[in-house]
Amino acid sequence: MAVPGSFRRQPANRGLVSHCTHHHIVVFLLTFFSYSLLHASRKTFSNVKVSISTQWTPSCLNSTAPELRPYELWNSSHLFPNAEEATLFLGTLDTIFLFSYAVGLFVSGIVGDRLNLRWVLSFGMCSSALVVFSFGTLTEWLHFYNKWFYCCLWVVNGLLQSTGWPCVVAVMGNWFGKAGRGFVFGLWSACASVGNILGAFLASCVLKYGYEYAFLVTASVQFAGGVIVFFGLLTSPKEVGLPELGADEDEVSVEEDANRPLMGDDDVDDDDRNYSIQATDNDNQPKAIGFFQACCLPGVVLYSLAYACLKLVNYSFFFWLPFYLSNNFGWKEAEADQLSIWYDVGGIIGGTIQGLISDVLQKRAPVLAVSLLFAVGSLFGYSRSPNSKPINAVIMAITGFFIGGPSNMISSAISADLGRQDLVKGSSEALATVTGIVDGTGSIGAAVGQYLVSLIQNLGWMWVFYFFILMTSSTILFISPLIVREIRLLLHERRLRMLAE
Numbered sequence: 001m002a003v004p005g006s007f008r009r010q011p012a013n014r015g016l017v018s019h020c021t022h023h024h025i026v027v028f029l030l031t032f033f034s035y036s037l038l039h040a041s042r043k044t045f046s047n048v049k050v051s052i053s054t055q056w057t058p059s060c061l062n063s064t065a066p067e068l069r070p071y072e073l074w075n076s077s078h079l080f081p082n083a084e085e086a087t088l089f090l091g092t093l094d095t096i097f098l099f100s101y102a103v104g105l106f107v108s109g110i111v112g113d114r115l116n117l118r119w120v121l122s123f124g125m126c127s128s129a130l131v132v133f134s135f136g137t138l139t140e141w142l143h144f145y146n147k148w149f150y151c152c153l154w155v156v157n158g159l160l161q162s163t164g165w166p167c168v169v170a171v172m173g174n175w176f177g178k179a180g181r182g183f184v185f186g187l188w189s190a191c192a193s194v195g196n197i198l199g200a201f202l203a204s205c206v207l208k209y210g211y212e213y214a215f216l217v218t219a220s221v222q223f224a225g226g227v228i229v230f231f232g233l234l235t236s237p238k239e240v241g242l243p244e245l246g247a248d249e250d251e252v253s254v255e256e257d258a259n260r261p262l263m264g265d266d267d268v269d270d271d272d273r274n275y276s277i278q279a280t281d282n283d284n285q286p287k288a289i290g291f292f293q294a295c296c297l298p299g300v301v302l303y304s305l306a307y308a309c310l311k312l313v314n315y316s317f318f319f320w321l322p323f324y325l326s327n328n329f330g331w332k333e334a335e336a337d338q339l340s341i342w343y344d345v346g347g348i349i350g351g352t353i354q355g356l357i358s359d360v361l362q363k364r365a366p367v368l369a370v371s372l373l374f375a376v377g378s379l380f381g382y383s384r385s386p387n388s389k390p391i392n393a394v395i396m397a398i399t400g401f402f403i404g405g406p407s408n409m410i411s412s413a414i415s416a417d418l419g420r421q422d423l424v425k426g427s428s429e430a431l432a433t434v435t436g437i438v439d440g441t442g443s444i445g446a447a448v449g450q451y452l453v454s455l456i457q458n459l460g461w462m463w464v465f466y467f468f469i470l471m472t473s474s475t476i477l478f479i480s481p482l483i484v485r486e487i488r489l490l491l492h493e494r495r496l497r498m499l500a501e
Contacts, residue, residue: 023240027175028184030233031168032191034125037222038164039195040202041132044218045093046319047203047340048136048211050326050333053086055211056145079145084458087323089147091454094319096151097158098447102440104162109436110291117167117235117432124163125226129219131157136215165411165439170432173416174236174244182364182413186355189408193344193351193400196318204337294433299482300418304438306478307410308445309471310372313379314407315446316453316468317343317400328461329387339393346397347404354405355413363490364414365482368406372476375402376469383465403472411439 056079080086112120135153139145168191176184202221203214238244295301321343325336350371358367378399385392419434449471456464476483 021242023234023237023242024175026232027171027234028188030229031171032188032194034121034225034229034233035164035168035191036195036198037218037225038125038128038161039192040199041128041215041218041222042097042161043196043199043318044132044136044203044214047200047322047333047337048207048214049087049090049323051207051211053083053090055140056080056086056089057083079147088454091451093150093154094450094454095447097154098315098443098450100155100158101162102158102443102447104159105166105436105440105443106291107436108163109166109433109440112163112166112170112432112436117171118230118233120163121167121171121233122226122230124160124167125229126223128157128160129223129226131160132215132222133219137212137219140210140212162436162440162443166432166436169412169415169435170419171233171235172412173419173431181416182355182357182359182409183352184355185413185416186352186358186405186409189351189355189412190348192408193347193404196344197341200322200337200341204334207334207337291433291437294419294437297418297421297434299414300434300437302478302482303410303414303418304441306475307407307438307442309474309478310403310407310410311439311442311446312449313468313471314347314403316449316464317403319450320453320457321396324461325392329392331389335389339389339396342393342397343400343404346400346402347408349397350401350403350405351408351412355409358409358413361490363486364409364417365479365486366490368409368479369476369483371402371406372472375399375406375472378402379465379468379472383462406475411435411442415439 058081080089108120108124131153135150135157139149172185172188199218202217206213206217234240236244321340322333322336325331325339326333331339354367354371358364361367378395378401382395382399385395415435415438416431418438419431452467453464456467
């Protein structure tokens, strides 16, 4: 006796492989590397904080040395009297970036659902590259140092960078259905971690020539990537005549079944599928949903609040890890940059494995809960890591596995699930909006967190890790209703299978 609904799973699982074309592979790679480049330019800023802080503060204080004249010429780059104030301003820049990034995400999601996703993404990449070049390279070449100018540039950069994530998730959601989405998106969401690794590698290679060259290299590569996206990205299957994903994500809907003859021949099925696509294109064009409608979708608010807490922790590692390693252990900045890569390696593996497990269970929240419980322990362990690079790297990778993995899953696979619920009939016109809401709320939490970290670290880095543990626990608390509901569903399905046998 078969379990009810089992016949609906078969086409979905089979469709992941049978419906994959070279267009799917190209879309996967283009969206993957486009967001990797955006993240690489962000990572550059965190990797050169020590160099920037040194440039912005006097190198030494010698009261007996004669004062160099003119004062404005020799001290124009010294924006702050000491390293503590420079560090606080760097934290303020992180907060400014994330707040503007969060605001931009809410707007970019709505814009992405109404304009061509390829145009929005390529514009954001190229424009952001120009801003990053101006911030880190042009100002240094011209010896122009101004706090307000830096703040304004970083606000604009946050707004432009916000075009990336909603667009790439929406494009991926258009091409890949729910079958295997946890694994596909888990693997694909490694784009952020790969971008971090790429940014750290590029920065460490050219940092000896000056921090401005780190910004120059990443900005140039990002601009080139934006041009490639403009000419090469396909935003949906219909652009090349392939069938679009339906309301049930590659499953045959009841309405389509009504239009098909009751025949089992594969060729006839193919002809009917083409007929169905034409009817959908002409009669059922999806319309973009409003912001408040998207907020009211089940799970959107809870996952958004949970992601605000989790992204705070994840982005604190992103922005502050190299600085922490240099400041706490006295390691060279280039060495700290290279070592911080292991956190992202853990995040890549964690996102992929946890996404695969969630596909097998067909539930996301229980997998998140288990991972986040282990994340609390890994944070406590990493806070007591000894001054040993190999041990630090291992514990760092474990921490990245249990924090970066859930973060990647919420921002990608779960956002795509939320944007393709039955209530919106799987409309791609909801994907970017929902993704913007989830990631935007997360970025607000991350923005507040970066400023708090810059304040709390004055009390000692141990207090920073206690703060991270508190935020990770809050993440579990916010999704606890979803955890309970999905565990009940798992138990109910298990009972049905036992009865069926």
